[in-house]
Amino acid sequence: MKRVIGIIIVLLLAIGGWWLWREAARAPTPSPSGAVDATELKDPALIARGEYLSQVGDCASCHTAQGGARFAGGRVLSTPFGNIAAPNITPDRETGLGEWSFEDFWQALHVGKGRHGELLYPVFSYTSFTKVSREDARAIFAYLQSLPPVHQPAKPLGLDFPYSVRNSLSAWRALYFREGEFQPDPGKSDAWNRGAYLVQGLGHCNECHAPRDALGGSQASPTLVGGQMPAQNWYAPDLSTQANGGLAGWSAQDIVDLLRTGQSARGTAFGPMAEVVAQSTQHMHEDDLQAIATYLQSLPPRAARTAEQSPIDTRQMMAQGAKIYEQRCADCHGADGNGVPGIYPPLNGNSSVNEPSGTNAVRVVLLGGFPPVTKGNPRPYSMPPFAQQLSDADVAAVVTYIRRSWSNQASPILERDVSKYRHTSVD
Incomplete structure (x- = not known):
């Protein structure tokens, strides 16, 4: 019944909102001036920086199938609406990003649209990646273009109707997607702003650490309050270290230790978070880990939970x-x-x-x-x-x-x- 209700809601939203957002769905978002040439993308320093940033964003985790070539796609990502296989992002000309320009890549990362203007499914976390800076996106693209090309055709979508109809995403985007790069807060420290940028953008932490509704959208505010991870059967905890937060009492060092080693004095990473630590956060620079801790420690206290009366005698x-x-x-x-x-x-x-x-x-x-x-x-x-x-x-x-x-x-x-x-x- 819940699935039927969800389908009905999606259809109503798609039909009722189509005329309002059709122009936004059709027209590509204008890109900032300043084209990126092929020579610039071969700069070793830019490529090295892009490799690091791709680790921060945990790109390989989704875009690498078990036993498959790194970044060649094929890993099937489960959602409540069906399965979606991550695409090949090596520079193969037929099945990867070999024919993509940087502007194509920027549009996907920042706007959530494919090379030909098609709307991308939000299993690709463009709702967070839109905050990534153009400079960082350029470095990541340079790194991906430096990889050996792997020929691996995309797997078909495993989505049921109406989720398989991409145009229905225009209504979803109007509800849940706000395009825009991260803007530093001048009233905060450099460390806080760096941590906020990594958590909100490239690290896309809110994609897991927030509840999702029947349409698969996550709440915009407050962020990082924890939530059930759809189709994965794990709960990503609230990340506030303040009163009633999921990490209440955690020190900055506790956070850094967990992200660097998978273990701290307050807990250990299991399940999906263990993979994030192994593939991503253990490789992060010390100052970036400290910046994340600074930002998480600034999250506000949470409302105290009302004590639940157990229906049974425990x-x-x-x-x-x-x-x-x-x-x-x-x-x-x-x-x-x-x-x-x-x-x-x-x-x-x-x-x-x-x-x-x-x-x-x-x-x-x-x-x-x-x-x-x-x-x-x-x-x-x-x-x-x-x-x-x-x-x-x-x-x-x-x-x-x-x-x-x-x-x-x-x-x-x-x-x-x-x-x-x-x-x-x-x-």
């Missing part, structure tokens, strides 16, 4: 969970839930434990957790899976115990919640 669950925790968890994470610094992450005050849905804790108990292998942590300790040892009732009990012990005050987990994630994928 006393029996807590007693059962305490026994399971003592048997299965305490040796590593400690009776006090504080873990072992540098080895086993704390569960007390952990943002992934306390996130609203309970998704992350349930998945990690069932399927295990695999921190990223990084230069700063080349041999991380992994979390073993307990799906074969524990029943749904056991998992619900121990996760509820963890989420409601020590300083944690999160909502309980029900047996049906565990069943839902037991059979989900590990992506």
